[in-house]
Amino acid sequence: MDDRAVVARQLKRQPRAFRRVVARCPYGLPAVTEQAPYDVSGEPFPTTYYLTCSYLVAALARLEAAGGVERWSEAAAEDETLAASLASATDDQRRIRHELAGQAGEPDDGASLDLGIGGASAPEHLKCLHAHAAFALARPGYLLGERILSEVQPPWPTDECCSEALLRQR
Numbered sequence: 001m002d003d004r005a006v007v008a009r010q011l012k013r014q015p016r017a018f019r020r021v022v023a024r025c026p027y028g029l030p031a032v033t034e035q036a037p038y039d040v041s042g043e044p045f046p047t048t049y050y051l052t053c054s055y056l057v058a059a060l061a062r063l064e065a066a067g068g069v070e071r072w073s074e075a076a077a078e079d080e081t082l083a084a085s086l087a088s089a090t091d092d093q094r095r096i097r098h099e100l101a102g103q104a105g106e107p108d109d110g111a112s113l114d115l116g117i118g119g120a121s122a123p124e125h126l127k128c129l130h131a132h133a134a135f136a137l138a139r140p141g142y143l144l145g146e147r148i149l150s151e152v153q154p155p156w157p158t159d160e161c162c163s164e165a166l167l168r169q170r
Contacts, residue, residue: 006030010052010163017045019100023137025053027161032134037101037113044112046119048096049134055162059152060129068148073126076144083124085143089135090116090123 003021007030008014017039023032031053039045051057060068076082097113116123118131126132129148136145149155 003030006163007033007052010054015050015052016040022049023134025055025161025163026156027164029053029161029163031056032137034100034138037097038107042107044108046112046115047128047131047134048093048100048117049131049138051130051134051137053156053162055157056133056149056152057130060133060148063148063151064129068129068151069126072129072132072144072148073124075147076126077124082144082147085145086117086123089132089139089142089144092139093117093135 004015004018007018007021010030015033015035017035017037019034019036021030021032022034023030025031031051033050033052035045035048035050037045037048051060076086093116094114097115098110101110101113112119115121116127117135118126118128120127132142132145133149133152134145136142136149140146
């Protein structure tokens, strides 16, 4: 089964702007995909790195439900090192999106290319922990995302890949 088909099973739908897998779980299956800045219909897709591993998606949803977005936004505002990490990653996000979009004219005149991680219009206010975790997995060295990921314990399923069962389904 190819990566796109595995990702579709992980998401329980076809990925909208799939380009490629950029990070894999320790079991070798897709964990993070790189998305095009615009989907096939031309609609902006502001999440460059998209988390597909269902184990991590569920773990980060629990963190968000427990107030994680607000807590990590405050941490990034109060800690100069985390703030610098977020600013640098936001700059990288914008540069990457512009590179992926190329010179093509886009329906929003490129406005969405300058959004922050996860499509945040105000990057200092985190929008989605999933997007920051995906960015950290895709681009190691993003300290804020790595710290968010460190709250997931264990970081990966210990007995088997959470996607293995998806591959056995017909």
